[in-house]
Amino acid sequence: MIYVTRKEHFNASHRLHNPEKSDQWNTKTYGKCNNPNWHGHNYVIEVTVAGEPDPETGYVIDLGILKQIIKEKILDPCDHKNLNLEVPFLKGINPTSENLVREFYYQLKEDVDDAASENATLFSVKLFETERNIAEFCPDRAIKIT
Amino acid sequence: MIYVTRKEHFNASHRLHNPEKSDQWNTKTYGKCNNPNWHGHNYVIEVTVAGEPDPETGYVIDLGILKQIIKEKILDPCDHKNLNLEVPFLKGINPTSENLVREFYYQLKEDVDDAASENATLFSVKLFETERNIAEFCPDRAIKIT
Amino acid sequence: MIYVTRKEHFNASHRLHNPEKSDQWNTKTYGKCNNPNWHGHNYVIEVTVAGEPDPETGYVIDLGILKQIIKEKILDPCDHKNLNLEVPFLKGINPTSENLVREFYYQLKEDVDDAASENATLFSVKLFETERNIAEFCPDRAIKIT
Amino acid sequence: MIYVTRKEHFNASHRLHNPEKSDQWNTKTYGKCNNPNWHGHNYVIEVTVAGEPDPETGYVIDLGILKQIIKEKILDPCDHKNLNLEVPFLKGINPTSENLVREFYYQLKEDVDDAASENATLFSVKLFETERNIAEFCPDRAIKIT
Amino acid sequence: MIYVTRKEHFNASHRLHNPEKSDQWNTKTYGKCNNPNWHGHNYVIEVTVAGEPDPETGYVIDLGILKQIIKEKILDPCDHKNLNLEVPFLKGINPTSENLVREFYYQLKEDVDDAASENATLFSVKLFETERNIAEFCPDRAIKIT
Amino acid sequence: MIYVTRKEHFNASHRLHNPEKSDQWNTKTYGKCNNPNWHGHNYVIEVTVAGEPDPETGYVIDLGILKQIIKEKILDPCDHKNLNLEVPFLKGINPTSENLVREFYYQLKEDVDDAASENATLFSVKLFETERNIAEFCPDRAIKIT
Numbered sequence: 001m002i003y004v005t006r007k008e009h010f011n012a013s014h015r016l017h018n019p020e021k022s023d024q025w026n027t028k029t030y031g032k033c034n035n036p037n038w039h040g041h042n043y044v045i046e047v048t049v050a051g052e053p054d055p056e057t058g059y060v061i062d063l064g065i066l067k068q069i070i071k072e073k074i075l076d077p078c079d080h081k082n083l084n085l086e087v088p089f090l091k092g093i094n095p096t097s098e099n100l101v102r103e104f105y106y107q108l109k110e111d112v113d114d115a116a117s118e119n120a121t122l123f124s125v126k127l128f129e130t131e132r133n134i135a136e137f138c139p140d141r142a143i144k145i146t
Numbered sequence: 147m148i149y150v151t152r153k154e155h156f157n158a159s160h161r162l163h164n165p166e167k168s169d170q171w172n173t174k175t176y177g178k179c180n181n182p183n184w185h186g187h188n189y190v191i192e193v194t195v196a197g198e199p200d201p202e203t204g205y206v207i208d209l210g211i212l213k214q215i216i217k218e219k220i221l222d223p224c225d226h227k228n229l230n231l232e233v234p235f236l237k238g239i240n241p242t243s244e245n246l247v248r249e250f251y252y253q254l255k256e257d258v259d260d261a262a263s264e265n266a267t268l269f270s271v272k273l274f275e276t277e278r279n280i281a282e283f284c285p286d287r288a289i290k291i292t
Numbered sequence: 293m294i295y296v297t298r299k300e301h302f303n304a305s306h307r308l309h310n311p312e313k314s315d316q317w318n319t320k321t322y323g324k325c326n327n328p329n330w331h332g333h334n335y336v337i338e339v340t341v342a343g344e345p346d347p348e349t350g351y352v353i354d355l356g357i358l359k360q361i362i363k364e365k366i367l368d369p370c371d372h373k374n375l376n377l378e379v380p381f382l383k384g385i386n387p388t389s390e391n392l393v394r395e396f397y398y399q400l401k402e403d404v405d406d407a408a409s410e411n412a413t414l415f416s417v418k419l420f421e422t423e424r425n426i427a428e429f430c431p432d433r434a435i436k437i438t
Numbered sequence: 439m440i441y442v443t444r445k446e447h448f449n450a451s452h453r454l455h456n457p458e459k460s461d462q463w464n465t466k467t468y469g470k471c472n473n474p475n476w477h478g479h480n481y482v483i484e485v486t487v488a489g490e491p492d493p494e495t496g497y498v499i500d501l502g503i504l505k506q507i508i509k510e511k512i513l514d515p516c517d518h519k520n521l522n523l524e525v526p527f528l529k530g531i532n533p534t535s536e537n538l539v540r541e542f543y544y545q546l547k548e549d550v551d552d553a554a555s556e557n558a559t560l561f562s563v564k565l566f567e568t569e570r571n572i573a574e575f576c577p578d579r580a581i582k583i584t
Numbered sequence: 585m586i587y588v589t590r591k592e593h594f595n596a597s598h599r600l601h602n603p604e605k606s607d608q609w610n611t612k613t614y615g616k617c618n619n620p621n622w623h624g625h626n627y628v629i630e631v632t633v634a635g636e637p638d639p640e641t642g643y644v645i646d647l648g649i650l651k652q653i654i655k656e657k658i659l660d661p662c663d664h665k666n667l668n669l670e671v672p673f674l675k676g677i678n679p680t681s682e683n684l685v686r687e688f689y690y691q692l693k694e695d696v697d698d699a700a701s702e703n704a705t706l707f708s709v710k711l712f713e714t715e716r717n718i719a720e721f722c723p724d725r726a727i728k729i730t
Numbered sequence: 731m732i733y734v735t736r737k738e739h740f741n742a743s744h745r746l747h748n749p750e751k752s753d754q755w756n757t758k759t760y761g762k763c764n765n766p767n768w769h770g771h772n773y774v775i776e777v778t779v780a781g782e783p784d785p786e787t788g789y790v791i792d793l794g795i796l797k798q799i800i801k802e803k804i805l806d807p808c809d810h811k812n813l814n815l816e817v818p819f820l821k822g823i824n825p826t827s828e829n830l831v832r833e834f835y836y837q838l839k840e841d842v843d844d845a846a847s848e849n850a851t852l853f854s855v856k857l858f859e860t861e862r863n864i865a866e867f868c869p870d871r872a873i874k875i876t
Contacts, residue, residue, distance in 0.1 A: 478624005
């Protein structure tokens with residue numbers, strides 16, 4: 001099993017806010033991340049595809065094609081945008097890194113699986129909100145029950 | 147002459163916009179950076195002090211004190227804020243990296259010079275809007291006339 | 293399953309030494325890492341929590357709280373300290389990266405699990421002794437028997 | 439279970455080319471990576487060994503010994519070389535990152551397992567062709583069937 | 585005086601070789617960098633423009649335009665190419681980092697100066713052959729005669 | 731004028747302490763950096779040589795030779811050592827980054843100037859105590875009197 005990863009980046013503004021909760025709850029829960037005037041990040045995204053390389057090309061997936069899919073599905077809608085207001089597939093989503101990375105995974109899933117080699121599939125999406133705060137969505141990694 | 151540098155970071159939203167110009171001019175000049183819904187960055191700031199180390203402490207400046215000055219003068223007003231709307235010393239400033247880094251320099255100048263050793267002074271402030279886009283304000287570096 | 297990671301750092305001195313063995317054995321086994329006058333590192337620690345985000349907050353764990361737990365449990369006792377002599381929870385531990393990262397995991401376990409969302413738990417702790425030498429403790433990652 | 443990783447690097451030239459296919463197929467499949475005059479990379483390799491630390495040394499593997507094995511098995515044959523023409527264990531291999539990383543794993547396997555502690559084994563090899571294009575070979579990570 | 589920098593990258597193969605000298609001299613002088621089968625690098629280039637920001641745009645230079653100039657003048661001719669054989673403006677140049685960075689500077693000079701604000705000019709070009717080996721061409725930085 | 735830089739690293743322990751001052755002064759001045767049980771760092775050193783490339787080699791200095799000089803003059807005496815106790819050329823020096831970087835410069839000066847091309851000389855030494863705390867010694871950079 002081989003894992004190939006492509007790394008990209010985009011810049012965006014956002015705020016953390018749960019509209020079903022009071023302003024007081026939001027301020028207490030999210031602190032300065034709840035700022036109604038927004039803040040922003042240089043997001044870095046790593047997309048990993050796992051599987052067997054195609055015997056003819058030696059590729060699990062052509063990383064040039066993966067780059068193009070990430071551009072169309074994630075960067076074009078999100079770069080230099082407000083993640084709360086302007087991204088169609090994030091409407092109604094509170095843009096914590098956890099929620100973003102799960103939406104990004106499903107946004108990419110179909111096109112990546114189509115472009116990957118026969119025995120390969122989208123494995124994980126990792127999102128660096130900053131170098132210090134990171135979220136990863138990886139539904140297929142097995143965990144031991146302990 | 148010794149140069150000491152402290153590196154810090156903050157996250158903020160902004161847009162590039164010159165209010166004295168038409169919307170058309172702003173769109174043409176700034177493109178997606180003019181988005182009225184804002185975008186944002188993980189800014190990294192490097193502050194450099196130049197001079198002779200104090201003979202007793204061996205410090206050009208105590209970097210713990212420099213860190214504290216950067217926190218008070220830059221990070222506290224800017225972190226998780228909207229640079230166009232919420233930072234008192236940036237009122238009326240179009241937040242290009244060039245304009246930000248010059249304002250940050252003068253915001254830091256007096257306190258840094260006071261805290262530095264007798265023969266040392268603030269030398270430069272460098273701002274990384276992203277890893278790829280960088281601005282530095284450094285009024286005292288000599289340039290040859292060519 | 294979502295994994296969130298917080299990255300922190302501390303500086304410390306140490307030496308590798310097994311007191312139950314001869315000096316000759318220690319010199320042969322650890323080489324310059326056995327130097328009785330100590331050496332040191334800028335350690336980087338990455339703490340990963342895995343689980344389902346809380347539906348109200350969208351957080352697997354509030355990374356601000358995770359940062360605070362790492363500070364209290366790891367950074368406060370270890371930063372600018374001698375890992376062989378001064379850290380209560382490392383008494384009697386030979387501070388290889390392997391031994392450190394396991395102790396750090398158990399030092400963090402209870403508080404992190406308490407602070408994480410209902411279906412989330414501490415997943416792994418990764419320690420960078422240098423950029424080139426890394427250890428990770430991850431008891432719950434499933435491995436195939438091959 | 440503890441994972442220890444050693445990071446090394448080498449520089450090499452290569453081209454992607456499947457000699458069983460037409461020039462037209464190769465140009466279409468590999469684009470500029472098929473350039474017959476070669477291009478090159480600063481490759482970074484991360485080798486991870488997993489297992490229980492030896493109770494006497496506290497090491498899963500002595501990273502100094504792992505460094506030496508990587509040097510002999512990978513860096514000496516590959517550094518400043520043409521990966522298509524000059525590396526004995528890559529003869530007949532189309533040097534995609536996927537193919538390289540699998541060959542590197544088997545090139546390292548025996549010596550690493552011999553040098554590791556009793557209950558430890560080579561776990562994965564990760565190859566960064568660039569910071570943005572990464573491949574990992576990891577036959578023992580369990581994946582859920584979904 | 586403000587300095588703005590744009591960072592880009594490209595991958596290429598090369599060898600160090602002075603055709604006016606004997607093979608023996610070249611082997612002795614350049615060692616493995618003289619390999620006739622080539623080796624390669626992930627080059628990183630940083631282009632710095634110095635001057636006063638335009639009062640209307642707040643830009644020393646529009647970094648989007650600078651990015652485009654670097655693409656046309658450096659990346660398009662050099663990326664995935666053999667620097668000894670395929671780059672018109674490097675014909676007859678022995679591609680040490682020193683020689684490359686000087687040629688890159690003059691390749692960029694006219695277009696960058698045209699695109700920069702009225703009082704700004706190309707200041708320096710920095711080339712990272714690897715993270716550890718770096719060359720910079722900067723004709724206008726004043727040096728004290730000592 | 732071309733500047734070439736070589737980057738190396740070493741690990742060491744130290745404490746900041748001025749023996750001519752009281753314990754109280756040292757505690758107040760250096761805080762946790764004064765810990766009598768030492769702490770340590772992964773130091774990164776960047777050595778820059780400035781001048782004209784040799785017309786035959788195209789080198790300002792052979793970076794392989796520069797690497798060897800740094801190894802002999804800095805890394806061998808300092809790596810995995812206690813900078814206060816064990817480094818002959820640092821005897822009596824309080825190891826602040828400022829003091830270290832100046833001593834490193836003079837330790838390197840003669841050999842680097844001998845190895846550099848005819849019109850080249852050691853220009854600066856930069857020391858990263860951490861990624862965030864940096865000192866540079868550069869006696870020949872001209873500064874404007876302001």
